[in-house]
Structure formats: C-alpha cells, structure tokens
Amino acid sequence: MKINDSHLKELENEAIYVIRETAAQFEKKVILFSGGKDSIVLVHLARKAFWPAKMPFSLLHIDTGHNFQETLDFRDNLASKFGIELIIRYVQDSIDKGRVKEEQGINASRNRAQSVTLLDALEELGIDAAIGGGRRDEEKARAKERFFSHRNEFGQWDPRNQRPELWYIFNGKKNQGEHFRVFPISNWTELDVWLYILKENIELPSIYFSHRRKIFFRNGVYLAWAPFMKLKPEEEVFEADVRCRTVGDITCTGLVISKASTVKEILEEVAITRVTERGGRYDDKRSEAAMEDRKKEGYF
C-alpha cells in the first residue's frame, strides 16, 4: 500500500505555528493529555516547536478512574522521559466533594463528569490556555471549531460567538476568568495522525496495537470488560484480539477486532476502514447533537 504523505510537512508547520502562538499569547498553558494518540502527537509537536529549549507547557490529565492501566503507565513514562510536569486531577474527587453526581445504571460513564473536573482544575490552576488534540474531522460540531476557541467565565463554548480567524492571525485576548482551548491539529484527519506517527516514529501505548482482551458487545460496539462495568443479562464476556482506535474512558472506548500489531498494519486498516473513529465512541451516540451539547458544557 502506498499513501502519499507529502502534505504532512504543511500540517506540521501549521501545528507548530499554532503551538508557538499559544506559548506567546498566554500566561499559564497546559496540554490536555488523555494518553490517546492525538495528545501524544501534540507532545511531540510541542517538543519540536521549542527545541532545544523545553516546552513551556505542563501536561494536565483528568483521570476518570476508569482508564486503561497501560495508558496511565505510558503517561508517567512519557512525562519523566521528557522532563515535563504532569498534573493529575481526579473525577473521583469531584464526586466525593459533591461537585458532580455519578451516573448510574447500565450505560453509566464518567465521561461527562470529566468536564466538571476539568473546569475546576483550570480555575484552580489559573490556566488561560488549554491545548487539546481535537480535530475538525472527528465530529460535525467540531467542523466549525477554531484554532483558538474562546470559553467564557463559565468555561462554556458559544458556537454563535466564536472569533473569526483570518489568515493565521489569532486573537487570544480575553477578560479575567475566561480561557481558550487551542487545537493545533484541527486540520488533521485520523489518517494524517497515523501517517505522522509512522513518519516520526512516535511511541504509543500498547493498547493501540492488537492484544488479547476480555470484551463484550453492546449497541454495535465492542467494549472492554472491567470489574466495575454492569452487564445486561444477554451480554456475554469473551476474549478476542482487539485494538483501540481512540483511547478514552474504558466505559465508552470502542474496540476493533484486529490483528494489526504495527503502525504500518494499523495504517492499512485505517486507510480502508468504513466506520468513523468516533463511530465507536459510545458517548457520541446519545443524541444527534451529543458532542455539541458536551462542548457547550466545557468538554474537551
């Protein structure tokens, strides 16, 4: 299989430009680190942008308590290997403090609760720019997202009140208490991210590659089984060779049956795949405008 990757250089140039603008225009900046491939690519780009100096960002991870252990280990290694400060805030703490009520029932997920923990963390740490790995190809509400996305003092996104972005002049001016989400890889697609990982030889958590795991099938999606997950009577846990296409909270990360054990093999699958990446994301399936609603609430 031959895929042309000559456009990657322009995407990289653009992303590095956006990352440097973020460093220059804001006071306290973090990279929102999920352990997923997009945030790992962001860390790689940020290292490139400021070499030979260290990046002027810390990593902020919102831990739902329902993460894949492989992701957490990878996160800790990455931070210590490159000497980047790692800040972790826990959804469990928000639940204990009564800041958020945990969802109950079969489809219970802490995915939505993350937004509360995230906004509290941004306020507590005085962060005015949070860099995320969101891409416009992921979901239709994201197709109109800006590189510099303004959030009001409640952390909310107002799709009708976004600043126009002309040429590459970004306006990061804001009032006290407001912040920006910055999306340097807005213009990348899933395929671009994989091509870039291959080209730059970027290391990923093992769960992105084929491995044997206990899984079950729900509403058209394979989900990883974990002790805290409630099963419906007809649902059956079985073992299969799977890999993750996106990495998030265990409760909503869809798995694909796959034997792909290298980035090259994954690329071959991605290039011919017929379902969107977020098609396996249970959280997007809740309603027609699920992503739009969560973004307004302050989601990633």
Added chain:
Amino acid sequence: MHNNQPGFKNLIRFTTAGSVDDGKSTLIGRLLYDTKSIFEDQFQHISESSKRLGRQEIDLSLLTDGLRAEREQGITIDVAYRYFATPSRKFIIADTPGHTQYTRNMVTGASTADLAVILVDARTGVLEQTLRHTFIASLLDIRYIIFCINKMDLVNYSESAFNSVKTSLTEIAKKLSAENVYFIPISAKYGDNVVHPSENMPWFKGQTLIQLLENIEIPVNKNPNERFRLPVQTVIRPHSDDFHDFRGYAGRISGGVVKTGDEIIILPYRLRSKIKSINIFNNSLTEAYDGDSVTITLEDDIDIGRGNLICSADDIPRDSSELTATICWFNEVNLQTGRKYILRNHTNETLCIVKSVNYILDINTLKRNYSENNVRMNDIAEVVIKASQTIFYDPYRKNNVTGSFILIDEFTNETVAAGMIERDY
C-alpha cells in the same frame, strides 16, 4: 533561483461559497461520497435523516450541515471545514454561506484558500451572488477559480446553455483580473463531471472537478519573486548546559527562501546581520522555504523579540504609520472613526485609529460609494489607518502575511475587522 524552490502544493485548500438553493452542500456531499471519504456510520445517519425529512433520494447535502441551530433553520451560518483525500492529494474545504449578510464568513474562508470553487446555476446563469463570490475570491487574492456550472440535468445537459453561462463568466473574470479560471458543466445531484466523467455530456472534453483538483499546479511560493520574511513569534533560550548561549528566533517563514549566510535586516531596528543556523527541531538545515516553521540564529547578538520582522536585506518592506487598506467589517457595532483599536499584523501589535473612510464598496455591483462613511457589519471599505508606531508591511498582493491585519476592540476583545494593505483592484 527556481531550482531551489519547492514545487507545487499537495495540500490544497479551497473555499466554496453558495446560497441556499444552488447545490453547494450537495456538491460537497458528492465530492466526499464519490471519493469514498464518507464512512458507513455517517452514511447510515444521513440515510435515516433523509427518510425522516421525507426525501425521495439520499440527501448528500445533509452530510455537511453542522450545528443544531443550522439544522433547525436549514442554513449554513458559519465557516465549516471538510476534509477529503485522493491517493495523491489532501484537500481542505472551507465551506461558507453565500448571502450578503455572510460576507464576513466568506472573507474568513477565503483568507487561507489557494483556490475557489464557485457554483453557478445553469438555469439562471450569472446572478448578483456570482459576481459577489468571484469578487471576494479575487479580493482575498485567490489565484485559481473553478466555476462549476451546476444543475446541467435541468437544462437537458445542453452545450449551448453551458457556453452562454461561460461567456458571461469570462467577462466577469476579465473585469476582476482573475488569472487562472476554469469552467466545468456538472450535476452535483447526479454526479456528472464531479468525480466521474459525464455520459450525458460527451461534448465536454475537459477534466472533471476532481481530476482538475488533483492535477492543478499551485506553486508553494505564491509569488516567485517574493523575498524572505520571518515574523518572530517567540525567542528560544534553553539556558541549558548543552545550549548555554543559544538564542533562537522561532517563526513561520512568510515568503521567500532563506539560506545560512544570507544577509538579513531586523525591523523595526534596521540592524543587519547574517543567518548563522536554521533549525527544524534538531535538524540543521542549509535552507528553508515559505511556510516552514523554523528556528534561526544570527551571527550577531541582537535583542530581538516577538513582533519583530527578520527580512532579506536586499528587499526591505515598506514602512509608514499611515496605511491605506481595504477592510471587511465583522462586528455588529459600526466602525467608529477616530476611536482606538488594537491593530495586529503578523505577530506585531499596536494601537491605531481609523482616520477616514475613502469609500464603501457595493460588492454586488462593485460600485464605490464615496459619500457614505458608516461602515457596518459585512461592509467592504477602503480606509486610512493611523498607527501609533511605524508599520513595516508589503502590499497584500505581494505578501498575504505582511500585507494583512486584524483590528481588535480593546474593550470587548472581539476581532472587529480584517484588512488588506494597499489592495488595489
């Protein structure tokens, strides 16, 4: 000199402007569908929506509708970005609404585009909006325009219908000095000449839209004679043992080529030095090109910061604190002459006032109104700006980066206008 230049772009950014009924969303849906850029779950989703809306066929335009408010009103109100790729190229579509009240959105979408696809209804031919869309593309300096004469199925795929529309479009293009203009008869609804050649129009010997997009040669350097410009974004000082004295200037090259040893001038200080090193990450390069995000070091120790401009020493930008510029007004609150705004050009920021309004342009007729000086949202006007410091710039047509700026309201922080310096048309 051209031997050292990079070749043609493999990532093509194009803009589409269209009004509700001209089939723009259908065309984009068709491009995504026929290049197999639509996934099963998306397809299933629009199939269900089409049924729910009582459409007889699957409505491809549903693929590109975005936010809930838009779905409810059935209109596109913002710029949405779409992606598709063919085996040889990647494409980014800036999809914008086409009515006069969305001029600002069209201007935004056009600002980063290499090419414009403009839809014309074969039944009605050239309308006011056709002129408007072509004008905006040309104003923002888009050098490649593809006119898709759509709904050919409704004029019996008639060659003479196509030719008569083409004749009037050629006149418009000439009037606007558009350089590279193409015409394709299509039916977005049925796919004729979008990806596959049309069996209904054997008389058309040209390329289909996708063939043209795949083969069109757009140089990486917009202007072959453009010289080196580097707006400094940030200064890189590692303070580490290995790089104790390293002082790098990070930015994105905005025009021209730079080589180690090149003589440069630093603005606004007008100090001269030479390029000592060019880095992209830990790769040391001997030269870098337009669009590259680099870190450079200089032979001399000079105090340079964000907002400074490093330029080729033998082609220095113009300088003035008074600028003539064509602006598009973005804000609901009208322009106030004499009031202070923040002006940001490349990475530099200063205060300014708009001294006077020369004229407001009627973008539907291209007539200049010299007596009106109330600049409202979506207006395009030529103004005179007085800045609190000297601005170093190139005319917009010579360099889109050093020739453009935005105005920011210092109280609301909103971006209220976008401007092009000395944009003659």
